[in-house]
Amino acid sequence: MSTERLYYHDSFLYDFDARVVESLPREGRHAIVLDRTAFYPTSGGQVHDLGMLMADGKQIAITEVADEEDGRVLHFASAPLFAGTQVHGTVDAARRRDHVQQHSGQHVLSAAFIRLFNMPTVSFHMGEESCTIDLETAGLSAAQAQKAELLANEVIAEDRPVSIRFVPLEEARQLGLRKLPPKQTGDLRLIDISEFDLTACGGTHVRATGQIGSILLRKIEKVKQGVRVEFVCGLRAVNTARRDYTTLTEAAALYSSHIYDVPQQVRKSLEETKAAGKARHKLLEELAELYAERLLAQAAGSPQVIAQSFPDRDATFIKLLAQKLTAAQSAVIALLASGAGQPTLVFAQTPGQKSNMGQLMKDAMAQLGGRGGGSADMAQGGLPAGGADSAQIETLLQQIAAKLGGQTP
Numbered sequence: 001m002s003t004e005r006l007y008y009h010d011s012f013l014y015d016f017d018a019r020v021v022e023s024l025p026r027e028g029r030h031a032i033v034l035d036r037t038a039f040y041p042t043s044g045g046q047v048h049d050l051g052m053l054m055a056d057g058k059q060i061a062i063t064e065v066a067d068e069e070d071g072r073v074l075h076f077a078s079a080p081l082f083a084g085t086q087v088h089g090t091v092d093a094a095r096r097r098d099h100v101q102q103h104s105g106q107h108v109l110s111a112a113f114i115r116l117f118n119m120p121t122v123s124f125h126m127g128e129e130s131c132t133i134d135l136e137t138a139g140l141s142a143a144q145a146q147k148a149e150l151l152a153n154e155v156i157a158e159d160r161p162v163s164i165r166f167v168p169l170e171e172a173r174q175l176g177l178r179k180l181p182p183k184q185t186g187d188l189r190l191i192d193i194s195e196f197d198l199t200a201c202g203g204t205h206v207r208a209t210g211q212i213g214s215i216l217l218r219k220i221e222k223v224k225q226g227v228r229v230e231f232v233c234g235l236r237a238v239n240t241a242r243r244d245y246t247t248l249t250e251a252a253a254l255y256s257s258h259i260y261d262v263p264q265q266v267r268k269s270l271e272e273t274k275a276a277g278k279a280r281h282k283l284l285e286e287l288a289e290l291y292a293e294r295l296l297a298q299a300a301g302s303p304q305v306i307a308q309s310f311p312d313r314d315a316t317f318i319k320l321l322a323q324k325l326t327a328a329q330s331a332v333i334a335l336l337a338s339g340a341g342q343p344t345l346v347f348a349q350t351p352g353q354k355s356n357m358g359q360l361m362k363d364a365m366a367q368l369g370g371r372g373g374g375s376a377d378m379a380q381g382g383l384p385a386g387g388a389d390s391a392q393i394e395t396l397l398q399q400i401a402a403k404l405g406g407q408t409p
């Protein structure tokens, strides 16, 4: 026997009396079936209600409400109720009002997209924080989104009556509904937003569009089936706008600017960061150049073998230094290590010599417990933070240098 749905006729009914038909065990919970209910089960994109059932002086929390295919509504609870028990149901009114605002707002917004741009809504999702509709369209510009948002809010401000009526399917076909349900038996439940939208729907709706309060469009993104539009209605729109404003105010305070100047300030700040990065790189190059000159002046032999570790410098610096050292006219082998950031080793030689840097690096990494490799002339290896200490690295560099230094006259 299907449950009589009281919310079909009154979306603002939060208290009702009913009789328990049965309690079914379901995955560790109890699904209570009543003869009638004001609880809305999850369907059509709208999320279920929460609330309480009172029976024999006991309060039972309803944690989920679901639709059965045979028309029964299941009220999930942690305890069963005996068939025949009289209960008093209370629906969480704040949650329901929020759902009514989001869901009714969706009707208005979907109709606005149809009226303005002939973009049909193919799906609706109600989330904890925001809702989305998917529009069947190749694209949606920011200007179009704003236009739809404005029309939807005008319809809200006009406070148009929203009426519900039941009509046979054949009659409904003649009415030019925005959306017909795929399979339907019996009468269709039509939601009529006066002279704006007519559609078939089983959800809970406002009495007049003014109750939606407002619609605020958020993110617009391309998805497989078209364009996804995120939006919030009513109190959610107010809360979202409040949070946006708080965030912007915080950002503006950091820049000591007006909130509307934040994008300009961020742009300026990014440009400054980029310029500073460039200047830093230029200085590093100059420093590497100076180091290279000094190290080459100190190293004797051919090739000149230079082994040096830099605990306070990073990988970028020793790579630059390796380039400078091996770009010199004479034959040079550079064995360098850096300690800032991830400890890194760079081995490089002036092209055309017989040593193999890639192989040397592999051997070094095997000893130090890192990973790395490269070509005969240039190789790099990284060590895990907290792995080999700087003394170990220094010792290894000197050992390799001593081996290669056999060529020193």
Ligand SMILES: [Zn+2]
Binding pocket: 103, 104, 107, 191, 201, 202, 203, 204, 205
């Ligand atoms: Zn609806």
